[in-house]
Amino acid sequence: MKKKTPARILISSARTAADIRYLCGAEPPETAVFIQKGRTKKLIVSEMEFSRMRRSVNRGIIVLHPKMFGSSWKKGPADWIKKAGDEKRLHVTADFPLGIAEKLRRAGYRLIVSKEPSCPQREIKSGDEISAVQIAQRAAAIAMKTAIKEIASARIGKEKVLRCGKTVLTAEAVRAVIHRALFDLDCTALETIVACGPQSADPHERGEGPLLAGEPxxxxxxxxxxxxxWGDLSRTVCRGSAPAELKKMYTAVKAAQAATLKAVKAGAWTDDIHATAAAELDRRGFETDTVNGAPQGFIHGTGHGVGLEIHEAPRISAAGHQNLRAGNVVTIEPGLYYPDIGGVRIEDTIAVTRAGFKFLAPCPKKLEI
Amino acid sequence: MKKKTPARILISSARTAADIRYLCGAEPPETAVFIQKGRTKKLIVSEMEFSRMRRSVNRGIIVLHPKMFGSSWKKGPADWIKKAGDEKRLHVTADFPLGIAEKLRRAGYRLIVSKEPSCPQREIKSGDEISAVQIAQRAAAIAMKTAIKEIASARIGKEKVLRCGKTVLTAEAVRAVIHRALFDLDCTALETIVACGPQSADPHERGEGPLLAGEPxxxxxxxxxxxxxWGDLSRTVCRGSAPAELKKMYTAVKAAQAATLKAVKAGAWTDDIHATAAAELDRRGFETDTVNGAPQGFIHGTGHGVGLEIHEAPRISAAGHQNLRAGNVVTIEPGLYYPDIGGVRIEDTIAVTRAGFKFLAPCPKKLEI
Known part of the structure; x- marks a missing residue:
């Protein structure tokens, strides 16, 4: 009889590094263990990373390497945790590695998986953090204006293909213009979206090939x-005249963003804010539905937190229900997506205040260019 | 009595995304679940990512979103895995999230933590993969030559500070030159090291501030x-005359790299290769030791695999013991680090062949410039 092989599963995640970065004030190396007991905070790294991390972490963080407490790098995190001499009851995050958990449990440890995020305080940004997001957001706005200028100055060639001189203007070329502008402002970007026509109907499609007039x-x-x-900014433009339906979509999304922003202030419920955006789009006749297996309409949430991660808490969507609080930094980004027309998304990153909100970087909104 | 709070633990990791990328042929979104049962490979993503992923994955990969099998995005990975209808015995990676594991176990699942990596085949690169690393490595070599030219053409000013015209030449400026060159070659780099003098004694210090003549x-x-x-390339240079001890270090590291490369071929043991590098440095009088709590000498491994991750298997160090195989792509990067002199590292990325190895990109090695 053939032996039955179990299925295998992989799950992607990259949450913890940002939490450690936040708690220690310095980017952790690839492998790092952070242990907090009351006010005592320890960061275990390799001997090679030791001096550098000790120099760069916040005051009060105790940086250790495994040899300092009778373990070794080779023995791995479960051994370090055992030898670092903490108690045998530990709160761990939901994404704590199962392999290490099993080793600790075999050694008599009791692990409690926290339902709460390990750094809920990351949701409330300090003034310095808001300034840091603002710097990234201003860079995004400068890059956006540069990109829009490039598209606006393109000539409309045969079959509506945009051209700069003799060259066809492509998504790749505009992305390069954006990345260069960001680079000059000490920013990096990997997945910038420049998606034209049908490509834009898919909110996360990066986009490629020639850009066309008359298309979103x-x-x-x-x-x-x-x-x-991080910063996060989206605009939708159309070189030349936009078709009537696209104009209508654009007006609806812009109105939905304005209505949503009016609802933003400390105390507002995240799902109510999302409902405001959805209602405005619905009221203007734009339906959200699944057609032939593909979702269309307003098919994503209204926004998400921005900070040490590009997507973090709080989420503003139908799925979440929490109060916004002063110091939240979130995107407000309603959008509409239809395979036959394309997509429209308008997104700004804002800081929530007690009375309302503050744009972190101004950037014009205009469809036809 | 005060309630005793358990300690909490965070561990950073980002392995799985590269495995999923390899198995599916496309970069997975932030949250994705990959399930393989025999030849059947399923990738579960959000409804919003569904069309894009279906277009970009390899043939034969079944892309699903939770609604397609009666779950929803909000219910999360444990529910998707249950509803996706696979058997209740699953192989998972050691970094499988504990929170999801506990939910599955409560639902009667048996999870077996694999001791083996989930994609051991990633260690053996195909011709296309070697070419892909080569493109990145050639970009690194071009950027390296540009950076070295910039430093070589700098004037030695007062107190040995390097100057370009009236401006002080800094680590930041050279890093910008490197990043711009890489950018023009469709590459991105975040943590490029340009470390001068005492900074260079710490192998992972990024470096900052003015560059000085007569220092590594x-x-x-x-x-x-x-x-x-990815690609990976290191050189050590010195503007003007190098102190005698630095010259000796450089000669030793260069000799250690040459000796090590001679030992590289399919079948060679990784720890033997590391021992070859260590022995050559030792023979030339450079000791590795911990002085005042800080390690110095040859304080890191000789190399690591390069592919979809910048650090991947196989590792070439004292800690590992495996045979190199044809198709491995690894760095060979001996180095010496002393707080009072600084560091010297020479690193190339090579492809292992049956008879020896192949450099992926040539780049000159010269200390004094």
């Missing part, structure tokens, strides 16, 4: 500044 | 090409 071009720029903080 | 400058460039594959 969704540009979504999310740079990470050298500080570690 | 370690330049370590590791770009990620648009293909997803």
């Amino acid at each position: 071009i969704v540009i979504d720029i999310f740079p990470k500044h050298a500080s570690g903080y | 400058i370690v330049i370590d460039i590791f770009p990620k090409h648009a293909s997803g594959y």
